Amino acid sequence: xxxxxxxxxxxxxxxxxxxxxxxxxxDVVVMGREAYEFVKTLANxxxxxxxxxxELSGLKVRIVDELGGxxxxxxxxxxxxxxxxxxxxxxxx
Amino acid sequence: xxxxxxxxxxxxxxxxxxxxxxxxxxDVVVMGREAYEFVKTLANxxxxxxxxxxELSGLKVRIVDELGGxxxxxxxxxxxxxxxxxxxxxxxx
Numbered sequence: 415x416x417x418x419x420x421x422x423x424x425x426x427x428x429x430x431x432x433x434x435x436x437x438x439x440x441d442v443v444v445m446g447r448e449a450y451e452f453v454k455t456l457a458n459x460x461x462x463x464x465x466x467x468x469e470l471s472g473l474k475v476r477i478v479d480e481l482g483g484x485x486x487x488x489x490x491x492x493x494x495x496x497x498x499x500x501x502x503x504x505x506x507x
Numbered sequence: 508x509x510x511x512x513x514x515x516x517x518x519x520x521x522x523x524x525x526x527x528x529x530x531x532x533x534d535v536v537v538m539g540r541e542a543y544e545f546v547k548t549l550a551n552x553x554x555x556x557x558x559x560x561x562e563l564s565g566l567k568v569r570i571v572d573e574l575g576g577x578x579x580x581x582x583x584x585x586x587x588x589x590x591x592x593x594x595x596x597x598x599x600x
Binding site for chain 2: 441442444474476477478479480481482484486490493494495497498500501502
């Protein structure tokens with residue numbers, strides 16, 4: 415389980431770093447419903463409690479159910495204007 | 508006030524049609540916090556009541572606060588993979 419949590423956090427960080435290298439300021443990770451519940455369960459198993467996920471790797475967590483098991487890492491000021499201001503990862507394999 | 512509501516709905520529909528012409532299936536409008544509150548106020552003024560906004564122009568409404576006064580119209584399955592699967596509009600002028 416811990417391995418999966420580490421995998422997801424590293425992938426988020428990797429994409430955030432890609433955005434920074436492109437000159438963006440990643441500030442939000444938008445998660446699908448399944449992706450959110452998956453990571454929330456892992457985090458609560460790891461740290462105990464039944465907390466909601468507010469931040470991951472320093473990025474604010476938001477939910478857009480329709481993304482399902484995936485998540486988008488984005489710079490909220492540039493996304494939709496510039497194609498490279500967003501990345502997508504598969505959270506639930 | 509009605510004019511503003513019509514403007515926003517038409518802009519959402521225009522972007523959704525652009526996505527369809529590009530072969531996408533727009534299904535979600537992701538609104539910033541100010542954008543959401545702005546349209547919700549207009550809609551409740553127009554139709555009475557104090558309802559939350561669940562759908563606009565046939566698209567599911569989701570909120571990502573950080574988008575502020577703007578909104579993203581997207582195909583949730585393609586966004587993040589394909590640059591053209593997302594459009595942005597200014598809701599609050």
